[in-house]
Amino acid sequence: MQSRTIEVDSLTKRYGAITAVDDLSFSAQPGRVTGFLGPNGAGKSTTLRILVGLVSATSGTAHIGGASYAKQHRPGTIVGAHFEGAFHPGRTAFQHLRAYAPLVDVDDARCHEALASVGMTDAAHRRVGGFSLGMRQRLGLATALLGRPDVLVLDESANGLDPAGIKWLRSFLRSFADAGGTVLLSSHLLSEVQQTVDDVVVIANGALRHQSSLEELRALAEPGVVLKSPRADALADFARTRFPGTATIEREGQVRILGASAAEVGAYAFADGLEIHGLDETGESLEDVFLRLTESPATTETEVAA
Numbered sequence: 001m002q003s004r005t006i007e008v009d010s011l012t013k014r015y016g017a018i019t020a021v022d023d024l025s026f027s028a029q030p031g032r033v034t035g036f037l038g039p040n041g042a043g044k045s046t047t048l049r050i051l052v053g054l055v056s057a058t059s060g061t062a063h064i065g066g067a068s069y070a071k072q073h074r075p076g077t078i079v080g081a082h083f084e085g086a087f088h089p090g091r092t093a094f095q096h097l098r099a100y101a102p103l104v105d106v107d108d109a110r111c112h113e114a115l116a117s118v119g120m121t122d123a124a125h126r127r128v129g130g131f132s133l134g135m136r137q138r139l140g141l142a143t144a145l146l147g148r149p150d151v152l153v154l155d156e157s158a159n160g161l162d163p164a165g166i167k168w169l170r171s172f173l174r175s176f177a178d179a180g181g182t183v184l185l186s187s188h189l190l191s192e193v194q195q196t197v198d199d200v201v202v203i204a205n206g207a208l209r210h211q212s213s214l215e216e217l218r219a220l221a222e223p224g225v226v227l228k229s230p231r232a233d234a235l236a237d238f239a240r241t242r243f244p245g246t247a248t249i250e251r252e253g254q255v256r257i258l259g260a261s262a263a264e265v266g267a268y269a270f271a272d273g274l275e276i277h278g279l280d281e282t283g284e285s286l287e288d289v290f291l292r293l294t295e296s297p298a299t300t301e302t303e304v305a306a
């Protein structure tokens with residue numbers, strides 16, 4: 001397998017007045033599974049479509065291994081892609097792959113091999129119309145794998161998978177990346193792919209909000225404490241005076257304080273004579289961080305790790 005990096009540089013795509021992708025730059029490395037994350041309408045599909053030559057960019061570049069899709073020699077053998085809804089319901093899984101086989105110059109045996117690699121040998125001659133979402137996702141992956149590509153570009157391939165399906169996808173993509181492959185997997189839900197990805201690229205409104213390893217993203221989660229007291233008024237006073245701007249009253253007798261440890265909050269409560277019935281360290285979840293990044297109005301230097 002050849003080592004090929006995905007490099008998107010100052011990419012912009014406009015549809016009339018709509019800017020779907022806005023001066024976007026990021027990269028996805030071989031040997032890594034990169035999650036391409038953002039809310040609905042963020043510009044993920046458009047970017048992936050530009051990468052595989054289905055849509056042309058207004059400006060900027062989207063390269064795989066140093067060249068655009070159009071400039072690749074036998075591109076179907078370099079990059080395999082899967083987008084939602086690309087199936088004819090009347091075709092069997094095997095017929096579906098066979099329809100794609102000439103594009104990547106492979107024979108029937110390779111179609112069966114691709115089905116086997118996603119665990120679909122038994123379903124080879126069943127019609128796609130009767131497939132569950134999980135089976136469609138597997139067939140999509142088999143389609144992407146058909147030409148034995150070095151790079152996988154997958155649009156929402158984890159969407160709707162049950163926990164067993166997610167586990168399977170994770171181990172499948174892990175092996176692909178461990179063999180030197182590059183994987184770019186889009187999702188609008190970090191929780192759906194957080195077990196699967198090594199790196200994250202977060203976009204919103206077509207623009208980059210964050211790029212780092214998943215571990216670095218995790219480190220952005222603010223610590224926090226949930227504090228409960230039977231004396232709601234005293235608790236509210238305590239939160240206001242001791243933690244101005246970082247405490248929120250979640251309900252009567254319960255406040256959440258961000259950026260503080262249980263030891264710190266407990267010590268202040270003890271000093272102030274506040275009766276406490278609960279003190280839990282529950283900071284921001286990874287999903288909270290993701291939401292914060294996608295909701296914030298603009299990218300800051302500190303959020304964009306190299």
Ligand SMILES: Nc1ncnc2c1ncn2[C@@H]1O[C@H](COP(=O)(O)OP(=O)(O)OP(=O)(O)O)[C@@H](O)[C@H]1O
Binds near residue numbers: 039043
């Ligand atoms: N062919 C098109 N013509 C006009 N506008 C488009 C076209 N394709 C996408 N858009 C717009 O570009 C923006 C980005 O869409 P895109 O599908 O790339 O986002 P996305 O992040 O993939 O969202 P989703 O998760 O909902 O698929 C949206 O505002 C969308 O309506």
